[in-house]
Amino acid sequence: MSKNNHIFWVIELSIIVFILIFNSLGTFRRNKIWKEGATLWPDVVKKSPNKARPRNYLGIAFKAKADLKSAVREFKMALKLDPMYTNAYVNLGVSYFDLGKVDESITAFKHAIRFAPNHADAHYNLDIAYGEKGMNKEAFFEMRKAKELGAKF
Numbered sequence: 331m332s333k334n335n336h337i338f339w340v341i342e343l344s345i346i347v348f349i350l351i352f353n354s355l356g357t358f359r360r361n362k363i364w365k366e367g368a369t370l371w372p373d374v375v376k377k378s379p380n381k382a383r384p385r386n387y388l389g390i391a392f393k394a395k396a397d398l399k400s401a402v403r404e405f406k407m408a409l410k411l412d413p414m415y416t417n418a419y420v421n422l423g424v425s426y427f428d429l430g431k432v433d434e435s436i437t438a439f440k441h442a443i444r445f446a447p448n449h450a451d452a453h454y455n456l457d458i459a460y461g462e463k464g465m466n467k468e469a470f471f472e473m474r475k476a477k478e479l480g481a482k483f
Contacts (some may be wrong), residue, residue, distance in 0.1 A: 382412035386408040389402070423459070440456065
């Protein structure tokens with residue numbers, strides 16, 4: 331191998347090693363972020379602030395950490411971005427219920443059902459909320475509907 335070829339080979343090898351190290355460090359940093367929802371979803375929301383789905387999942391991450399007020403805020407933001415996002419309504423309703431705001435939870439579940447009449451989880455959760463309010467006739471109707479739609483009790 332000539333001296334010039336050897337120099338080019340060393341330069342090419344150095345560039346390849348640099349690229350591999352650089353990409354490995356980037357992957358290591360991303361893996362830390364992707365480790366759990368509490369770090370993943372804030373990062374996704376930061377990069378896509380005007381998308382409803384990341385806001386909904388950030389709300390789920392907050393709810394998993396029992397930060398219900400932050401969860402409600404994110405679900406509301408998701409609904410502001412996509413007013414027909416039924417899963418966000420269901421998640422909002424469950425969070426309201428957990429906060430003891432049963433009337434608000436009923437309203438959220440009804441919105442979900444208005445946009446997706448066959449949403450089994452919305453009917454199931456509305457059943458629970460009606461039961462909490464002592465609205466047994468309505469609760470029974472929603473329980474039957476949820477079961478008919480395949481909700482798992």
